[in-house]
Amino acid sequence: MRDLLGIIDLAEPTEGLRELTVHRTLGAVPFGGRYRVIDFTLSNMVNAGIRNVGILLNDRFGPLLDHIKDGKEWDLNRQRDGMFLLPAPLRGDSGEGISSNLINLQHNRGYLEKSRQEYAVFSGCSMITNLDYRAAFNYHLEKQADITVIYNQTANLSANPPYTAVVTDEKGRVMDIALNPVQCTSRKVSLNMYIMRKDLLINLVDHYSARQKRDLFTDAIMPRLDELKIYGFEHTGYVGAINSLKSYYQHSMDLLKPEVWKDLFYTHGQINTKVKHEAPVRYLEGSKVSNSLIATGCTIEGTVENSILFRGVEVGPGVVIKDSIVMQKAKLGPGVSLRNVILDKDVTISEGKSLVGDPSFPLVINKLATV
């Protein structure tokens, strides 16, 4: 896949994730016990043999940089090609980058031009999936398409707007595209991943950014639906779209199903992430753990049910965690009880406290907070 360039866009809307994205971009949101959301897209690209990945940064990307560093965990610290960080032009005094992928791509046009790859795959990073870009690329070549949109028919995607529905004909050509349609005309939902020639990408960027357009898909690709040969490639595996707290919670809990766990982590290649060299999990006598995902570095003496524990969480005797997500290094005092709660990183809960949320509206405790 020397011929394919990967571009990851971090500018997807994150308002729905509320507290989880106050201080971090979507790609840096912790997920699945030891990962960050971007790990899936990044690993999928690398597993498909892509050796040149550009990451479009806009704002709140500090935690993301801390996570991906020089790309070594994805084998992207290369002499030639490798990982490139592409910051957006700054928006005045606030120091924030402009969250428009067209403007950002225009700003980093030199990178696109210089890359020796002939084709590019452009992807958002909100999709939790294990996907074979190689198959999608081969499909693109076989169909001689101008653009290939990767879609999935899993019903729950349309239940969590925003989403983009696509309609294809029997040959796979995309006939219609609709954003959050009230009357859903198709179960096929775009994964916000597009393959095209790099030249075409540069042309679209040049043309539409000069006309003050902002989004590659809605402003540059959708209007050319009749003119360009756009095909849809179906990805059939599990997909979780992380666009709201509800979907974040729901897709996290999906990991507790062994079939989803296997699909996500063992199908087309492994999902890589920053390695922290934590020790194996210690289960002490009396621990009660069921239906839970536990990351290394945890020590468990209490009860954990239907929950996800990130690295280095200590569950003392008498602590009860149910239907919750507890991120890295949470400190839980004796007798703490959690239900339908999401604890962000480094939270401290003092002795005897009981926190309860609701599955449709989990209670989120901010990073570094003390309760």
Added chain:
Amino acid sequence: MQKKEVVAMLLAGGQGSRLGILTKKLAKPAVPFGGKYRIIDFTLSNCSNSGIDSVGVLTQYRPLTLNAYIGIGSAWDLDRSGGGVSVLPPYVREQGGEWYKGTANAVYQNIDFIAQQNPEYVLILSGDHIYKMDYSKMLSYHKSKGAVATIAVIPVPWEETHRFGVMKADENGRIVEFQEKPKVAKSNLASMGVYIFNWKELRSYLEADEADPNSSNDFGKNIIPNMLEANEPMYAYAFKEYWKDVGTIDSLWEANMDLLRKDPELKLNDSKWKIFSLNQTLPPQLVGPGADVQGSLLSDGCLVLGKVHHSVVFTGAQIGEGAEVIDSVIMPGVQIGRGATVHKAIIGENTIVEPGAKIGVPAKPGENVEISNENGITVIEDNVCVPQSMRIVQGTVLSVAAWPEFPEEWIS
């Protein structure tokens, strides 16, 4: 090349024949330990944590797993310019070449490697012990004593002194006598196989030793006694924390079980002294709805649907529904089928235990069993398949070679 204060030479070429089938295809330092590590991780992590950034790893017996594992040393932060980790197998010279004849000869054959870096001190280590030790403290001790050689020692029970090299030291720590595996010991301070030498002196002793045709070219048997005889200032550095030689099935199993105590002596999750290892980035372990996990260590990629009590389960192992694992060491990638039972056993890497198989069951009256170790531990070789109907009596060592009619389909 940049001059280094200290170069570490890690002896990792031994077979570890007392581990039997566990070291059939790999060297002892590469044997998995503690849920996610290999034995050599402890020594390499000690180097890294002690600020030693030049480590030669001497390999000889079955080095492939070890070579692939160490790579360029990134996992231990030893991928450094002007040093880092170097894997050093024996090599051919103008006059031919030879295998490493003994520990001292292995270092002798790499005099050029050490000389390139022209260090003040050389630290000799072995890759088959489990311990956490700050070598920089030992080096400060060595310097403060003005020693030519410093030997790390640990008190062992008197009845076990016959298994070790034993040091007798005076009140200043100066070594006055050394006994190699004595019948009647004069001290219970055992050598840990960790030595610091002044490079200049060590070099001349290695050269003299090589010139002696009667020498067995071994640190314990030759170099140390020779230095002592020449009245060189040699000191004992007392180490009081956890240290274990895991050279036998019993000690390997015991050392794994030691980790399961409520307050283990050797803490693996110490953020100031991390034990690094090559990670496969597998997903967090999934503990299923009917699982029952107590007093155990489990690592990434494990899928547990059954019962795991007082056991160490390595990366990527799977325990099926209704299966029962007790007092056992389950190595990476092992799959234990539904309803199978595993009691007091070590199961080698990637072995499949089919549903319903029973491992480590008590012998029936009159059943003739050859018990190969003190604790009655059952050992199953790596990469085999134990079929459904199998009942393996406790204390058995199951290997393909020892089983003449071992059916082809058992090998996975």
